[in-house]
Amino acid sequence: MGKIWVTGGNGQLGLQLRAMTAGNKDWLFTDLPEIDICDAAACRAWVTEQRIRTIVHCAAYTAVDRAESEPETVYRVNTQATLQLARIALENQANLVFISTDYVFEGNLNRPCLESDPCAPLSVYGRSKREAETGIQQIGVRGITLRTSWLYSAYGNNFVKTMLRLADERPALQVVSDQIGSPTHAKDLAQAIIDILPQLDTKPFFGEIFHFSNEGTCSWYDLAKATLELAGKTCPVHPITTAQYPTAAARPMHSVLSKEKIRKTFGVKTPQWQESLAELLQTLAQ
Numbered sequence: 001m002g003k004i005w006v007t008g009g010n011g012q013l014g015l016q017l018r019a020m021t022a023g024n025k026d027w028l029f030t031d032l033p034e035i036d037i038c039d040a041a042a043c044r045a046w047v048t049e050q051r052i053r054t055i056v057h058c059a060a061y062t063a064v065d066r067a068e069s070e071p072e073t074v075y076r077v078n079t080q081a082t083l084q085l086a087r088i089a090l091e092n093q094a095n096l097v098f099i100s101t102d103y104v105f106e107g108n109l110n111r112p113c114l115e116s117d118p119c120a121p122l123s124v125y126g127r128s129k130r131e132a133e134t135g136i137q138q139i140g141v142r143g144i145t146l147r148t149s150w151l152y153s154a155y156g157n158n159f160v161k162t163m164l165r166l167a168d169e170r171p172a173l174q175v176v177s178d179q180i181g182s183p184t185h186a187k188d189l190a191q192a193i194i195d196i197l198p199q200l201d202t203k204p205f206f207g208e209i210f211h212f213s214n215e216g217t218c219s220w221y222d223l224a225k226a227t228l229e230l231a232g233k234t235c236p237v238h239p240i241t242t243a244q245y246p247t248a249a250a251r252p253m254h255s256v257l258s259k260e261k262i263r264k265t266f267g268v269k270t271p272q273w274q275e276s277l278a279e280l281l282q283t284l285a286q
């Protein structure tokens with residue numbers, strides 16, 4: 001399989017992959033300031049010198065609301081740098097695994113979104129990722145795009161950790177109950193990536209899109225409530241509507257991802273979201 005380079009190595013998914021591949025010298029991790037993914041010369045030199053065979057591209061501008069006010073930076077990081085990495089991978093006969101998002105969807109389907117469903121992102125962040133997805137396919141680099149949704153983990157900042165903190169700080173929480181999606185424990189996504197990589201040598205894909213999240217659906221309110229219940233916190237949670245919680249970036253109202261294709265193609269596991277959430281809370285409690 002050769003050497004694997006993970007960009008965004010200090011982000012949620014990057015740190016999760018680090019933890020799960022600790023001791024394996026084939027896995028190399030970088031983040032800012034070591035290698036800026038916008039620095040094409042630095043990325044090219046690194047891939048060539050290290051003889052990288054696969055780039056797992058997790059680095060991104062992920063502040064979805066802030067993205068609305070600085071679109072140039074967002075496109076530079078999420079689109080242009082990603083396409084530059086795709087060209088570098090192609091030049092070096094390496095695979096590119098690009099992590100994308102459910103925010104490429106408008107969210108108007110009342111069924112799980114298939115990889116083949118039309119995209120109509122509502123935000124700068126979603127558009128920047130969608131342009132990267134299509135650009136990667138045009139470049140024709142080997143590898144896949146993995147769309148995921150509502151990522152949480154023991155690492156970094158995420159919704160689950162924010163709810164745990166706010167429950168200790170506030171008398172009650174108000175959480176949006178009309179946006180429906182599928183949460184993803186970064187541990188399950190990282191395991192899927194680890195399981196898929198060896199298969200990319202025998203199953204050649206060229207920017208083919210696959211969905212990965214935990215199984216089942218919920219609202220942000222359901223996720224908050226389940227988190228506090230599992231953590232034994234008594235802080236009450238009240239449902240509110242999206243209209244009652246205005247944000248700079250619009251989000252899809254229904255962006256549940258169908259996982260049938262990734263399960264059939266690579267045989268990866270997609271555990272139920274409640275089981276994976278319970279596992280995370282056990283980890284955090286240790």
Ligand SMILES: NC(=O)c1ccc[n+]([C@@H]2O[C@H](COP(=O)([O-])OP(=O)(O)OC[C@H]3O[C@@H](n4cnc5c(N)ncnc54)[C@H](OP(=O)(O)O)[C@@H]3O)[C@@H](O)[C@H]2O)c1
Nearest residue numbers: 008010011012013032036037058059060062101148150151
């Ligand atoms: N979080 C979610 O709910 C979610 C949902 C769907 C898809 N995704 C996608 O999944 C992937 C992993 O997400 P995550 O939650 O692990 O993100 P994250 O925690 O925000 O990590 C992203 C990492 O990329 C780094 N980065 C940003 N700009 C960079 C640059 N120019 N050069 C090098 N590194 C740079 C960030 O550094 P700084 O912190 O210093 O900026 C950060 O360490 C991302 O591609 C994201 O778009 C996330």
